[in-house]
Amino acid sequence: MSEEIVLHVKGLKKAFGAVIAADNLDVQVPAAARLSLIGSNGAGKTTFVNMVTGYMKPDSGQILLYGDNVVGFSPRRISRMGVCRSFQIPQLCESMTPVDNLIVAGTIASRQKASFFRPVHDRQNVDRALEMLARFGLTDYADQPVEQLPGGVRKLIDIAMALVSQPRVLLLDEPTSGVSSEEKFPLMDRVMAALAGEKAAVIFVEHDMEVVTRYADRVLAFYSGDIIADDTPERVLADPKVQEFVTGTAR
């Protein structure tokens, strides 16, 4: 049986003046993908993520979400269609607790309007936020202001916020950036465990090849706006072009 394709990018192009950031990209992402985007600085990874999530409009090409072309849709509309993202620098309300951040994310995702009869802090919203924190192993941090929490925990909260809306496609921009080498595997283990029960294709931008090898089942290697390799981590990392232009491991 063929796999369901949730996201199909076709002939996607984006240039900034003379810089080609996306050079006619074609990518199909199946429902259960664990897809990593690699490439040196400026290769076009974030541009790809920004276009798929509606933060940047391509010059041409299509972004098909379950067959519908979403080019030109706002980030909010695309997120309501099930494409959510976390950011390289977590986008959290610093003075609020993780629970309150998650309640706000959940309220926005469910398009609820707060009222006297249905306050934002109703039982259902609070329970859902607590359940999500528990899934990420963050219950102990529930009531501390985010600004007092370590970087790894903030990353996890940002990802948990993207997950409250039960996305079909989840894009993570450098989930381990700014995280110590001791913390990176425990952090990714928690992320992957939290995602295990979700039917979300996961696409993550990553510079750490150990993380890529351990958590991705497929890798796209970007170079100068082009995808120069698309295969399993082992095959991509053994590709001479990738070793020359991405990992710098060519002999």
Ligand SMILES: Nc1ncnc2c1ncn2[C@@H]1O[C@H](COP(=O)(O)OP(=O)(O)OP(=O)(O)O)[C@@H](O)[C@H]1O
């Ligand atoms: N808003 C913009 N205006 C002008 N140039 C841009 C813009 N966004 C990206 N670029 C350029 O497009 C190219 C691709 O950038 P992009 O951020 O997608 O690369 P990246 O692979 O994500 O790099 P990094 O790993 O450093 O985040 C780079 O040359 C970058 O300078």
